[in-house]
Amino acid sequence: MELLDKCLALLKEKGADEGEVSLTHFQNEEMELKAGEISLLRSRDEYHLTLQAIVDKKKASIQINKIDDEAIAEAVTELLRNAENSQADEANEVSGQIQEREFSDFKDNYDPELMYKRLDRFREKAEADYPDLVLEGALLEYQNKFNYYRNTKGVKLSSNYDKYLFYASFFGRRDELTSSMNGTGIALENLEGDLYELASLPSLMREAVEHLDARLIDGKKFSGDILITPDSLSGLLYSILSHLGNSMLIAGTSYFKDKLNEKVLNEKFTLRTEPVSEYLAVKDYYGGDGIINRNDYIFEKGVLNNYLLDLYGSKKTGLERGPSTGSNLVVEAGDKSLPEMIASIDRGIILGRFSGGHPATNGDFSGVAKNSYYIEDGEIKYPIKETMISGNLFELFQNIVGISRERVNFGFNFFPYIHAREIVISSR
Template identity: 25%
Template structure:
C-alpha cells in the first residue's frame, strides 16, 4: 500500500510558511490538503443522486507580534499565494493582541510514533460507479427483505467514499502528513403504523477499508428490522428502572461526558468536571483510554491538529478522572502542560457479556435504542433526553416504547453504571459497548 505524501502538497505547505515569514509573520503554520469524495443515493428502487467532488486547498495560522488569524484559500498559484499571505498578514496586524497565541512548544512534537496506522485503502481509487450503485441497491433490497407484511413505505440508502491527504508544516520545526480513506453506508426506512403514524429508523456503518463494511444486504436488513420494530410503540409508564443503552447509540452519553473535558470548557468555567482531576466521578465500570494508534481506527493519528505527538492517554480508571483534553492555547491560559486537543479512538475495559446476556441479567427495565433531541449542560452536568427503545421483561425484549424522557445529572448517572458490554460498536471512533445503568428516572405516562 502506498502512503507516499504528494510532494506538491508538501512543497505548497513549506512555501506558504516561508512566504509568511518573509512578509513579517513571527510564527506560522500551514496545512495543504486535497480530498476526493463520491456519494451515491438510492431511493425506492431507483438511483436518486450521484455526486463527486475533488477539492484542494491551504489553511494558514498566522502569528504576528501577539496577534493571530486563521485563513484559507483554494488558489495555490505562486503569485496568488504570495498576495493572499501578504493581505492576510495586514489584516492580522489590525487584530487585538493575545499573548497566549503561539505555536506549540517544539518539544511537544517529539516522540511521534513511526508506524503504519493502516488507514488508507487502495481500493477506494478503484471502485467503479457500478459497484457503488450496486451496494446502495442491495442496501434497499436487504431492508425490504425484512418486511413480510408490506409495512415499509419508503427506503432511502446511501453509499459514499472519501480519500483525504494533507501535509502540515510549522515555522518551529514540525512537518508531517497523512493519507486516509473512509467508507460510509446507510439505510433509512419509514413504515406504516396501523394508527396512522409513520415511524422511521436507520442503520449505518463507517470504516477505513471497504472490506470492513458489513454486507449491504445485512446492514439494510438491520435498518428494516429497526423500523419495523417501532410499529405499535407506546409511551411507557413513568418509573425508576434499570436502563441498558444499545452500543450503537451509547456514544451520545459518552460525548456529553467528554465534552466537559476540553481546555476551553475548563478555562471558561463551563465544565462540571473542573477541579475533579484525580477524583472518582463514576463507578468502577467507567474505565476508558484514548488510543490514537489503533490500526484501521476511525480516529487513528500520529499527531493531532496542532502537530502534538499522539500518545495513549488514560481518561478514566475505575471511575477516577485521569486526563483532560488540553491544546497548547488553553494549556498556556491554564498554565497546564498540553495533552491533545480532542479524542482519537476510545478503548473501554469491557465486561464478559454482550447485549443479550446483559438483558438477561437486567430482567426488568428499558433498552434504549435511540435518543430523540434533548440537552445537556456542560456547566452543571444536568441533562434531559428523549428516548425510544423497548421494555425489557424477564430478560427479553417486550413492547416498543417511545416518547419517553430521561433526566438527571451526569455525576450521578455515571456512578450508576453497573455493567459494560463485551460488544464495542465497530463503526465509530468511540467504540462504545452496551452500557447498563441502575435506578434511572424515566418520564412517560
C-alpha cells in the same frame, strides 16, 4: 509540500511572527442509493486550506477551499488584518516539537464494481426483509485522504490513508403510520462483508419497523434503569468529554477540574482514545496544533487519566497536552452478555437515541428517548413513544452496573452497551 512552504513564506513576508498551515485533500468516489435506484459513480476532489498567523501574541486563523495564488494572497491579507485586531495572549504559539514525519495506511483497494454490488445487495436485502421500511437514502463512498502540516518552527507532518464510508437513513411506514427517522454512519477499511451486516444496521432497521407499533409507557413517571445502546452512547460521551477540553478547563467550569488521577466515574468504565487503532478504519495521526497524537486512556476503571487539551489549552492552563482532543473512542468491553443485562432490569428502557439539548454545566439533562424500548421484569415489552428521560450525566456514569461483552464498531468509535440505574423516565 511546496504549497505549504509558499504559504508560510507569504505569512512571514506580510508580518507574521509565527504561522502554521495545514491542507486536507479529499479524493472521493461516491455511489448513491435513492428512491430504490443506484446512481452512477461521481467523483469529488476537495481541498481545505487552513492558515494561522500570530503577530505580537495576537492570533487569527482562516480556512479556504481554493489553493490558487490569488485566493491564498487574499486569505493571508485578511488573516493578518484579523490577527492585528485580536487580543494578545501569551499562550498563543505554534508547536516547537520539531520533527518531520510521514504517516501512511494507504491500501489502494478502490473497487467501483464491488461498491455497486454491495450497495445493490444492501437494497435487495432491506427491501426483502422489511417491506415496511422506507430507505430514505444510502451513500457508499471511497475516500483517499491526504493531510499536510507545516509551521514556522520547522515542524513538517503528513499523512495519507484510504477508507470506505457508508451512510444510511430510513424509517418505517405502514398505511398512514410512520416511525421517526433513524440511521447511521460507518467507516470501514474494505468491502469484504455485506453492508447490511455492518455495525448496528440490522437492529436499527428492524427497530424502525417495530416502532410503527410504539406505545406510551403505562405508569407515567418512575425512576428506573437505562440500557444505553452503542448508537446512543456517542452523544452522551461527547458531552462528558467536553469537560476535558479547552473551553471548560480554561473557563474553570469543568466538572473534572483538578480531578486528574482521581476516581470520578464507575470502576467498570474504561475509555481510551485510539487515534491509530487496530480496530478502527479512521486514523488521526496528529492534531491541528502540529503535535502527534497517541493511543492512551482517558478514563481507566473510572479514574481520570488524561485531559484532552490541545497546545493552546495546555499553555493556557499549565496542564499537559492530551493524547488527542477526543478522537477515535474505544470503550472497554464488560463481562455481561446483552441478554443477561436485559434480564437483570426490573423496570427501565433501552435508549436507542437521545434527542435533547446539551447538558447543563453541572451535568443535568433532559430530553426525549427516541427509537427506544420499555423493559419490565427482565423482558423487552414494547417499543415506546413520547417518553422523556432526565437525570445527571455524571451520576449516570457513576451508577453503571454492567457493560456488555458485545461491542459495535463504527470505524471511528467502538462501543458496548452500558446498563446504569436511577434515571427518571416519564411518559405523556
